[in-house]
Amino acid sequence: MTRAALLCLAVLVVRSSTASAQPLDLQLSVSPRTITFASANPDTSPTVTAAPISVTVRVKGPKTLQWHLSVLADGDLVAGPSTIPISNVTWAATQAPPFQNGTLSRTTAQTLAGGSGALNPGTTSTVTFSLVNSWLYDAGTYTQTLTFTLSSP
Amino acid sequence: MIAATPVAAQTQTTTATISANVGTLATLTLSSANVSFPDADPDAVPQVAALGGPLSITAKARATRLSQVLLTVQANGPLRSGLDTIAVSAITWTSTGAGFVAGTLSSTTDVLVGSWTGSGTRSGTQDLMFQNLWTYASGTYTATLTYTLSAP
Numbered sequence: 001m002t003r004a005a006l007l008c009l010a011v012l013v014v015r016s017s018t019a020s021a022q023p024l025d026l027q028l029s030v031s032p033r034t035i036t037f038a039s040a041n042p043d044t045s046p047t048v049t050a051a052p053i054s055v056t057v058r059v060k061g062p063k064t065l066q067w068h069l070s071v072l073a074d075g076d077l078v079a080g081p082s083t084i085p086i087s088n089v090t091w092a093a094t095q096a097p098p099f100q101n102g103t104l105s106r107t108t109a110q111t112l113a114g115g116s117g118a119l120n121p122g123t124t125s126t127v128t129f130s131l132v133n134s135w136l137y138d139a140g141t142y143t144q145t146l147t148f149t150l151s152s153p
Numbered sequence: 154m155i156a157a158t159p160v161a162a163q164t165q166t167t168t169a170t171i172s173a174n175v176g177t178l179a180t181l182t183l184s185s186a187n188v189s190f191p192d193a194d195p196d197a198v199p200q201v202a203a204l205g206g207p208l209s210i211t212a213k214a215r216a217t218r219l220s221q222v223l224l225t226v227q228a229n230g231p232l233r234s235g236l237d238t239i240a241v242s243a244i245t246w247t248s249t250g251a252g253f254v255a256g257t258l259s260s261t262t263d264v265l266v267g268s269w270t271g272s273g274t275r276s277g278t279q280d281l282m283f284q285n286l287w288t289y290a291s292g293t294y295t296a297t298l299t300y301t302l303s304a305p
Contacts, residue, residue, distance in 0.1 A: 026165045033169040039176035043213070053169070077173055082218050084173065131173055135274045138218040139304075142173040151164040 025060035058122030070109035079140030184209035207278035214304035225263035234292030250277020
């Protein structure tokens, strides 16, 4: 093969790589979007469980596609000047894998699910959050925002 | 030749609100619901210790931030044996444990047993003593004590 032919082949490969990007479709649904822990006696309820939520992921794309679903808290649970460490909140997820159990963090996004290849139709996990109950908590109504991120590099 | 098929990076985000209701709550545990003082010679035993030793007290409270948690006790009246009475002020106590204080029983006002700031679990003892006098009519005297733990 001549030098000119090799150069021509290289040009063709580059063109095909840039011109045929496969469509990627990521869909994420969280419902309901409120997670509430009721007040309870720490002696009788050392852990308080919220009503489960549904998290649905649908991924359309090539088989080599890597995808990742994470959850990150904006901070600790806050009620005025009082706080409860967000790390006192854990979750249990059905449909493992690709979903998995974990503990909330305010500094590092925690993996809720991940995998490779398409997930179509989507998969729905029932995710149940639990809070470690304690006599040390100040009385109050605590809130925080969780951000769920479904991404593909 | 194998060329990876390029896929445009994509991100989907959604948020949820997480909330926890932490209500005020108080539970009080005493090691015994009964306190008895045995008969004794006032000269030999001017202060009679309760049978069974000190009461162990566990006060658990969940209160609003920096609020005062109080444990008090009050008698329903004097010690009575038929028509005979002994003032409940004859009963005093010393305490152990952070926040627990010594005191003298009253049937007219709540007397402080312990105080703390904010939520938590507190444990201590209350060592009740009975002032023994020759002036008491013989008999078996009783009264009811009400302990109150408040967490605002």
